[in-house]
Amino acid sequence: MHVNLVSSPDHQLDELVRACGAQVRIVTLEAAAAAGSGRSVDAIVIDVRDRNSIPSAVASIRRHHPDVGIVLVVSALETALLVEAMRAGINEVLTVPVTQEDLQNALARVAGHRATDAGQVFGFIGAKGGVGTTTVSVNTATTLGAISKPGRTLLIDLHEAGGDAALFLGVEPRFSVVDALQNVHRLDQNFFRSLVTEVTPHTDFLASPDGPSRDRDKDRIRTFIAFARMAYRYTVLDLPRSDAAVLDVLDELSAVFVVANQELASVRSGSRVAELLRRRYGQEKVKVLVTRPDSHAEIGPMDIQRATGCDVVHTFPSDYRRALQAMNQGRPLTLDNHNDLSAAFTTFAHRLAGATHERSTAPRKGLFGRLAPRRPQ
Numbered sequence: 001m002h003v004n005l006v007s008s009p010d011h012q013l014d015e016l017v018r019a020c021g022a023q024v025r026i027v028t029l030e031a032a033a034a035a036g037s038g039r040s041v042d043a044i045v046i047d048v049r050d051r052n053s054i055p056s057a058v059a060s061i062r063r064h065h066p067d068v069g070i071v072l073v074v075s076a077l078e079t080a081l082l083v084e085a086m087r088a089g090i091n092e093v094l095t096v097p098v099t100q101e102d103l104q105n106a107l108a109r110v111a112g113h114r115a116t117d118a119g120q121v122f123g124f125i126g127a128k129g130g131v132g133t134t135t136v137s138v139n140t141a142t143t144l145g146a147i148s149k150p151g152r153t154l155l156i157d158l159h160e161a162g163g164d165a166a167l168f169l170g171v172e173p174r175f176s177v178v179d180a181l182q183n184v185h186r187l188d189q190n191f192f193r194s195l196v197t198e199v200t201p202h203t204d205f206l207a208s209p210d211g212p213s214r215d216r217d218k219d220r221i222r223t224f225i226a227f228a229r230m231a232y233r234y235t236v237l238d239l240p241r242s243d244a245a246v247l248d249v250l251d252e253l254s255a256v257f258v259v260a261n262q263e264l265a266s267v268r269s270g271s272r273v274a275e276l277l278r279r280r281y282g283q284e285k286v287k288v289l290v291t292r293p294d295s296h297a298e299i300g301p302m303d304i305q306r307a308t309g310c311d312v313v314h315t316f317p318s319d320y321r322r323a324l325q326a327m328n329q330g331r332p333l334t335l336d337n338h339n340d341l342s343a344a345f346t347t348f349a350h351r352l353a354g355a356t357h358e359r360s361t362a363p364r365k366g367l368f369g370r371l372a373p374r375r376p377q
Contacts, residue, residue, distance in 0.1 A: 001020075001021065001022045001023065001042045001043065001107065001111055002022070002023050002025070002040065002041045002042050002043075003017055003022040003023065003024050003025070003041065003042065003043045003044070003045055003107065004024075004025050004026075004027050004032060004041045004043075004044045004045070005017055005024050005025070005026045005027070005045050005047070006027055006028070006029055006032045006044060006045065006046040006047065006061070007028060007029040007032075007046060007047055007048070010047065010049075013045075013047060013073065013098065014026065016098065016099075016100050016103050017045060017103065017107075019100050020100065020103055020104040020107055022042075022043075022107065025041070029046075029055060029057045030057065032044065032046075032057070032061050033057035033058075033060035033061050033064070034060075034064070041065070041068055042068070042069075042111055043068060043069050043070070043071060043107050043110050043111055044061065044065060044068055044069070044070045044071070045070075045071045045073065045103075045107075046058060046061070046070060046071070046072050046073065047073045048072060048073065048074055049073060049074060049075040049096060050075075052081075053080075053081065053084060054072070054081065054084045054085060054088055054090075058070075058072075058088045058090070059088050059089075062088060062089040062090075068110075069091045069092070069107075069109070069110020069111065070089065070090050070091050070092070070110065071090075071091065071092040071093075071094060071103075071106045071107065071110060072085055072090045072092070072093045072094070073093075073094050073095075073096070073098060074093060074094070074095055074096075075095070075096055076095060076096075077093060077095045077185050079184065079185075079219040079220065079222075079223055080219070082184070082185070082223050083219075083222060083223050083226050086223070086226040086227055086229075086230050087226065089118075089230075091109070091110045092106040092109060092110055092188070094106055109188070109189075109190075118229050118230055119151075119228075119229050119230070119231075119232045119233045119234055119235060120229075120233070120234055120235070120254040120352075121225065121228070121229050121234075121235040121236075121237065121252050121253045121254055122140070122234070122235070122236050122237070122253065122254060122255055122256075122257070122352060123236075123237040123239050123250055123253050123255070123256035123257065124136055124137045124140070124236070124237065124238055124239060124256075124257050124259055124289075125239040125240075125241055125256060125257070125258055125259065125273060125277075126241060126258075126259050126260075127258055127259060127260035127261075127266045127267070127269045127270030127273055128241075128260075128265055128266050128269045128270070131259050131260055131261050131266055131291055132259060132261075132291040132292070132316070132323070133238065133239075133259040134157075134163070134164050134165050134168055134238055135168065135291075135323055135326075135327070135333075136257075136259055136289060136291070136316065136345070137155065137165065137236055137237075137238040138155065138165055138168045138169060138238075138332050139332050139333050139334045139342070139345035139346075139349075140236055140345060140348060140349045140352070141153055141154075141155035141203055141205075141234075141236040142155075142199070142200050142203050142332045142334050142335065143334045143345060143346050143349035143350070144203075144233075144234040144236065144349050144352065144353060145200050145201070145202040145203025145234075146200070146202060146203075146334075147349070147350065147353050148202055148232075148233040148234055148353070149201075149202045151202070151232070151233030151234075152202050152203070152204060152232050152233060153202060153203045153204070153232060153233060153234040153235070153236065154196065154203075154204045154205070154206065154228055154231070154232040154234070154235045154236070155169075155199070155203065155204070155205045155206070155235075155236045155238070156177065156205075156206045156228065156235065156236070156237050156238065157177070157205075157206070157207050157208040157238045158177060158208065158221075158237055158238060158239055158240060158243075158246050159208040159238065159239075159240045159243075160208065160209075160212055160213075160216065160240060160243055161208060161209055161210060161211050161212050162208065162210065162211075163207065163208030163238060165205065165207065165208070165238050166205070166207045166208075167327065167330065168326070168327050168330065168332065169199045169205055169330060169332065170329065170330020170331060171197050171199055171205065171207075171330070173197040173205065173206070173207040174197075175194075175195040175196075175197075175206070175207075176206065176207045176208060176209040176210075177206055177207070177208055177209060177224075178209040178213040178215055178216070179195050180192070180195055180206060180224055181213070181215045181216060181220045181221065181224060182213075182215045184220045184223050184224055184227075187223075187224070187227045189231060192227070192231060200335070204232075216245050217245060218244075218245050218248055218249050221245055221246060221249050222249040222251070222252075225237070225249065225250070225252045226252055229252050234352075234353070237250075237253070239256070241269075241273060247276070247277070247280070248280070250277075250280075250281060251281070253281070253285060254285075255285050255286075255287060255352075256277055256281065256285055256286055256287075257286075257287050257288065257289045257313075258270050258273050258274050258277070258286065258287070258288050258289070258308065258310065259288075259289045259291060260288060260289070260290060260291070260304060260308070261290060261291050261292050261293075262290070262292075262293065262294055262297040262298075262299045262300070262304070263299075264299065267299055267303070267304055267307050267308070268307075270288065270304070270307070270308050271307045271308045271309070274286055274288065274308040274309060274310050275308075275309065278309060278310070283309075283310070286310050287310055287311055287312075287313045288304060288305065288308050288310045288311065288312045288313065289312070289313065289314050289315070289316065289348075290304060290312055290314075290315040290316070291315070291316045291318075292316070292317070292318035292320075293315045293316075293317065293318070294318070301315065314344070314348045314351075315344070316341060316344045316345065316348075317340050317341055317344055318341075319339060319340065319341040322339055322341055322342075323341065333345060334346050334349075
């Protein structure tokens with residue numbers, strides 16, 4: 001294994017890397033960040049123990065070595081630093097004291113690593129209770145899972161306690177979001193895989209806890225979402241309406257959808273939610289979905305659009321009997337795509353992903369074309 005050791009005056013770290021069986025080349029931060037900087041390399045170890053933040057040159061190193069795994073060595077694992085590392089495309093973070101076993105395991109995990117673009121994160125928040133937000137989240141996630149292979153999709157129920165997504169999926173998870181938040185300092189692919197529940201061959205799920213937790217602070221949630229974005233091709237968040245710890249840390253989202261129907265209470269509440277999100281994240285990220293549309297209702301989709309100040313980008317037809325049956329069976333509707341409601345979920349998810357669905361002949365444009373350009377399989 002060929003390893004570049006970057007910006008490290010520590011001979012002990014050099015010796016540890018060599019003890020792992022690697023051929024080491026010591027380079028400066030500036031040289032490592034330069035385009036076309038040298039020979040083929042299997043991994044890069046960057047020593048930033050003498051810094052309080054990640055140098056901007058690290059982003060250049062990732063840009064010039066997109067297919068190489070990067071290990072960062074830090075003096076202490078602060079939450080803000082971990083977020084920076086994830087955004088810079090770092091694969092592994094080690095804190096002092098670094099042992100040979102720690103380093104060898106990290107190098108083994110990144111060896112042969114082929115970096116990919118960060119995934120997309122979609123949030124769904126109900127204008128009020130009972131509009132079908134969890135139904136939309138669950139069915140969107142399972143469809144994205146089917147089209148994300150060989151990648152994976154993650155569904156996260158971010159309600160503070162007692163979220164219903166597990167019921168809709170027919171699972172009883174051993175672990176919840178709280179377990180991830182309590183261990184945010186040690187999140188990696190292997191540990192995270194032990195927390196999630198696989199609900200379809202390419203869809204994982206992390207449930208909300210049974211009760212409130214004191215570990216639910218903004219920095220932990222922000223780091224958790226950033227990790228999910230790096231680890232999964234698609235992440236779907238089932239969001240609470242009135243949890244500031246969640247609603248203030250959605251910067252990683254590609255889009256957030258306010259789910260509403262044509263009831264006056266839903267439109268009124270949805271306009272408040274949409275305004276809050278628009279102010280925080282901008283007009284382009286916030287869109288509206290309408291469930292159970294009624295062509296004879298006094299309030300039409302254009303009225304909802306004017307009230308919320310956001311485009312209505314998709315509607316899902318009413319089929320209460322099938323939706324209730326799917327929930328009672330714990331089986332997403334999209335796994336049995338033989339009706340208009342499941343077809344609407346499938347079409348929506350395919351448009352989000354930028355894929356072509358046989359029942360949708362419209363060209364990719366507007367919101368979905370901008371959010372999800374075609375990605376190589």
